[in-house]
Amino acid sequence: xxxxxxxxxxxxxxxxxxxxxxxxxxxAEAADLLPGIVLSDLVTAGPGTAGLETIRAKVxxxxxITPQEGLWLxxxxxxxxxxxxxxxxxxxxxxxxxxxxxxxxNPNYTNFCDADCLFCAFYRKPGDKEDGYAYSIEELMAVxxxxxxLGATTVLLQGGLHDxxxxxxxxxxxxxxxxxxxxxxxxxxSAPEIGKMREVSGxxxxxxxxxxxxxxxxxxxxxxxxxxxxxxxxxxxPKKQSCRxxxxxxxxxxxxxxxxxxxMMYGHAEQPVDIIEHLECLRRVQDEAGGSRGDxxxxxxxxxxxxxAFIPWSYKPANTPFERQFPDEVGxxxxxxxxxxxxxxxxxxxxxxxSWFSEGKKAGQVALHFGTDDFGxxxxxxxxxxxxxxxxxxxxxxxxxxxxxxxxxPARRGTPLxxxxxxx
Numbered sequence: 106x107x108x109x110x111x112x113x114x115x116x117x118x119x120x121x122x123x124x125x126x127x128x129x130x131x132x133a134e135a136a137d138l139l140p141g142i143v144l145s146d147l148v149t150a151g152p153g154t155a156g157l158e159t160i161r162a163k164v165x166x167x168x169x170i171t172p173q174e175g176l177w178l179x180x181x182x183x184x185x186x187x188x189x190x191x192x193x194x195x196x197x198x199x200x201x202x203x204x205x206x207x208x209x210x211n212p213n214y215t216n217f218c219d220a221d222c223l224f225c226a227f228y229r230k231p232g233d234k235e236d237g238y239a240y241s242i243e244e245l246m247a248v249x250x251x252x253x254x255l256g257a258t259t260v261l262l263q264g265g266l267h268d269x270x271x272x273x274x275x276x277x278x279x280x281x282x283x284x285x286x287x288x289x290x291x292x293x294x295s296a297p298e299i300g301k302m303r304e305v306s307g308x309x310x311x312x313x314x315x316x317x318x319x320x321x322x323x324x325x326x327x328x329x330x331x332x333x334x335x336x337x338x339x340x341x342x343p344k345k346q347s348c349r350x351x352x353x354x355x356x357x358x359x360x361x362x363x364x365x366x367x368x369m370m371y372g373h374a375e376q377p378v379d380i381i382e383h384l385e386c387l388r389r390v391q392d393e394a395g396g397s398r399g400d401x402x403x404x405x406x407x408x409x410x411x412x413x414a415f416i417p418w419s420y421k422p423a424n425t426p427f428e429r430q431f432p433d434e435v436g437x438x439x440x441x442x443x444x445x446x447x448x449x450x451x452x453x454x455x456x457x458x459x460s461w462f463s464e465g466k467k468a469g470q471v472a473l474h475f476g477t478d479d480f481g482x483x484x485x486x487x488x489x490x491x492x493x494x495x496x497x498x499x500x501x502x503x504x505x506x507x508x509x510x511x512x513x514x515p516a517r518r519g520t521p522l523x524x525x526x527x528x529x
Contacts, residue, residue, distance in 0.1 A: 142386060143172040144334060144336075146172070150173060151173075152174075154177075156177075157183075160190070161189075164190045165193060170449060170452075175381045178446050179381065179443070187475065188445055191445035191446075194452060198456075205516045206481060207518050207519070207521075208258050208483050209261055209482035210260055211263070213264045214262065214264040214278070216228055216237055219267070219344070220266050221344055222344075223341055224373060231268070239267060239270065242281055249262075249282065259289065259290045260289060261293075261326050263294065263295050263298065268305060270305070271305060272302050275298075279317060279322050282321075290324070291322060291323075291324075292326055294317070297345055297351075299354045299357075299358075300350060310357035314360070315361055317363075318363060326366055329351060330351055330369055332371065332375045333387070336379070341374060348386060355390060355411075365412055366521060367415045369383055369418075370418060370420055371418075371420065371443055372434065373431045380443065380446075381450070384450040385450075388452070388453060391412050391453045391454055394410050394411025396412065396453035396455075413456060413522060414454065414456035414457065415451055415454050415458070417444060418464065419464065421434065437465070437471070441468070441475045445475045445476050457477045459479065459480050461480060470511045471511075480507070480508055514529070516529070
């Protein structure tokens with residue numbers, strides 16, 4: 106099934122899959138082919154028939170839904186009902202009618218990358234002298250400094266996977282960042298980059314996290330997750346790390362007290378079952394980190410508890426190797442469905458972000474009524490989706506206006522730790 110049909114045809118696909126695997130032998134074979142935490146069970150059993158009222162009763166009571174119930178919501182539930190259920194968890198975790206945002210920027214220290222991800226229009230092969238670049242630390246600080254001068258209080262920094270960058274470079278970037286910009290928060294390095302650090306240094310993930318923390322890093326972005334289903338990852342980015350590796354890197358960060366975000370890029374080769382597999386992976390990691398479901402008090406999440414937020418967005422096909430196979434964007438209705446199910450499913454992650462940048466400002470505003478409590482960043486600089494011909498810009502003033510128009514109180518946070526510094 107092509108991904109643009111994700112919502113309208115998902116239930117038919119699941120029914121056909123169940124009918125196809127008539128025998129126990131076929132189901133066992135399918136389980137072998139579809140490893141994962143809950144993936145094989147979902148493929149063989151499907152979403153079940155729990156129904157909306159049963160799930161509504163569980164969500165209203167603050168109870169956890171099952172993977173089968175999550176799949177039913179994703180493929181069968183009315184969209185407006187999803188908004189209602191998502192908002193129950195949104196206001197359980199964040200009771201104030203407030204929506205946060207941050208003034209931030211997202212530069213890149215290199216576009217050289219050896220991962221060859223089929224969904225990426227940004228990377229260049231190492232050695233590309235025409236379009237490739239790798240900043241020195243001095244050059245990178247100058248790039249960051251331009252956004253700081255424009256008011257950025259958080260810098261989300263990522264780059265390609267490049268064998269010629271030594272481990273000391275990553276550490277020195279953190280040290281120099283903190284020295285030059287002591288009042289700005291460094292939100293640096295996604296899991297694939299940590300994996301590259303391991304390759305070039307020979308250190309364990311725990312040792313890398315210790316070194317980054319000693320250099321001054323306190324938070325890490327959740328990029329590189331794409332879809333945490335290895336059968337999908339083998340199609341998207343066969344050279345990149347497995348789901349288990351992505352998870353282990355975030356666990357290592359959490360063990361050292363770093364807070365991280367979690368992301369998902371959908372709208373390409375995945376099926377609904379893969380989305381639920383992704384959410385289940387994140388929910389289990391957060392359980393292990395100690396994320397609260399609100400049992401100890403509404404909106405209370407322990408300090409140092411794993412993921413601060415979850416941010417899903419849709420794949421942008423333009424100029425990517427995957428464009429020929431998946432040429433269409435999935436659109437806002439799918440986004441709102443995925444977003445609401447994510448808010449309901451991830452009952453132990455406090456914040457869900459509305460991605461105005463990837464989905465458009467109007468969709469971002471509507472998303473605030475589908476369980477989100479954060480409007481993301483103003484993104485003074487962004488290069489990755491720009492290479493995929495996706496250009497959406499905003500300002501601090503417009504962000505405040507967009508949140509107000511949606512019926513919420515705008516509040517600016519300074520960092521990924523949701524420290525509100527100004528309410529408007």
